[in-house]
Amino acid sequence: MFIYADNAATTPTSKKVVEAMLPYFTDVYGNPSSLYSVGQKAKEVLEESREKIAQILGASPKEIYFTSGGSEADNQAIISAARIGERNGKKHIVSTAFEHHAVLHTLDALKKEGFEVTLVDVHENGVVDPQEIRDAIREDTALVTVMYVNNEIGTIQPIKEIGEICKEKNVIFHTDAVQAVSHIHINVKEQNIDMLSISAHKFHGPKGVGVLYAKKGIALTNVINGGAQERGKRAGTENLAGIVGMTVALEDAVKNIDCVNERLKGLQDKLIEGLSNIPYSQLNGDREKRITSNVSFCFEGIEGESLLLLLDDKGIAVSSGSACTSGSLDPSHVLLAIGRPHEVAHGSLRLSLAEDITEEEVDYIISAVADVVEYLRGFSPFWGDLITGKRPHIFEEHTVA
Numbered sequence: 001m002f003i004y005a006d007n008a009a010t011t012p013t014s015k016k017v018v019e020a021m022l023p024y025f026t027d028v029y030g031n032p033s034s035l036y037s038v039g040q041k042a043k044e045v046l047e048e049s050r051e052k053i054a055q056i057l058g059a060s061p062k063e064i065y066f067t068s069g070g071s072e073a074d075n076q077a078i079i080s081a082a083r084i085g086e087r088n089g090k091k092h093i094v095s096t097a098f099e100h101h102a103v104l105h106t107l108d109a110l111k112k113e114g115f116e117v118t119l120v121d122v123h124e125n126g127v128v129d130p131q132e133i134r135d136a137i138r139e140d141t142a143l144v145t146v147m148y149v150n151n152e153i154g155t156i157q158p159i160k161e162i163g164e165i166c167k168e169k170n171v172i173f174h175t176d177a178v179q180a181v182s183h184i185h186i187n188v189k190e191q192n193i194d195m196l197s198i199s200a201h202k203f204h205g206p207k208g209v210g211v212l213y214a215k216k217g218i219a220l221t222n223v224i225n226g227g228a229q230e231r232g233k234r235a236g237t238e239n240l241a242g243i244v245g246m247t248v249a250l251e252d253a254v255k256n257i258d259c260v261n262e263r264l265k266g267l268q269d270k271l272i273e274g275l276s277n278i279p280y281s282q283l284n285g286d287r288e289k290r291i292t293s294n295v296s297f298c299f300e301g302i303e304g305e306s307l308l309l310l311l312d313d314k315g316i317a318v319s320s321g322s323a324c325t326s327g328s329l330d331p332s333h334v335l336l337a338i339g340r341p342h343e344v345a346h347g348s349l350r351l352s353l354a355e356d357i358t359e360e361e362v363d364y365i366i367s368a369v370a371d372v373v374e375y376l377r378g379f380s381p382f383w384g385d386l387i388t389g390k391r392p393h394i395f396e397e398h399t400v401a
């Protein structure tokens, strides 16, 4: 048995997507900037892709910029808004503590330049309160950036409401929608989004390609300098095969959102219930305000890394913390942001389900996780302290999910 349950880290590129990409390596290989016909054919396909993606997001094609992925889109969005603010004497940014590192580390870089950053609390349920965003906005706020769906705990943020507040306050609003676009219907105009980032490899497209949507009138700052591609805002010969693949993948993902959600909801419920039966465990993030593919848990008395490796031996690929922090000994900043103490933040498990996961696979995951947790606790000195009462428990023995 092999179950890939780490789709928030990346997804397999679908066969349909690979097939759609192939002609753009060998047949329509022209540079879209070249004037002869194989170049112009490439240009045509590039612009068709832009139109299709714009339509899906409720944007205009001129508001769509192709990038090398979610990280670059986040960087460019935040840097652009910061520069616009700076020109108007505004050097304050509002965000949250559980953003992706592509956002947090860009904010760190701006702090070194003298920007001030307010990170709004995300509460224990992993959801931001729009009122607290409102309260954090100041006269000199240049940007609010809040992710749409958290990549570790799957919680959905009240993006439309936050966007409305930003609109009213005349502050640019960016959302990292990398984990949202294939799970939630997004319309940038209806949801008051000024800038948005997505990445193809999170929805069965290829790696290394993404989109930055920037509302008309927002002057982008280049992060990649060079040629005049992407209306002069992002240099580099366009990754046409990748862009075509991303477009096909996005069309497919968005078309299937409702039926996938309906299918996954029951399996998610089953998984959450099954894992909640493990003593001293707890679901991370709100029970309802989460995407249907995410199940995230903390277990007392275990190390997430060991859990991950033993589950791998049983043929289940999962993550503990985020892919970006695994390998380091720091617990996940997301779990700390929702108030999990260090000891349990280390014992975390993230399952991000594929659309076609079966009930048998869910049953197998539940029993495998239960076995591995029990096994690991068997020789954990920390767990020993908990059961002998030397240390207090953090969670209830049984929680109702």
Ligand SMILES: *Cc1c(COP(=O)(O)O)cnc(C)c1O
Pocket (backbone or CB within 6 Å): 008, 009, 068, 069, 070, 071, 072, 074, 100, 102, 147, 149, 150, 151, 176, 178, 179, 199, 200, 201, 202, 208, 209, 210
């Ligand atoms: C994966 C991810 C990114 C980074 O996207 P890349 O295309 O891998 O650079 C950014 N934000 C979130 C929320 C993600 O999950």
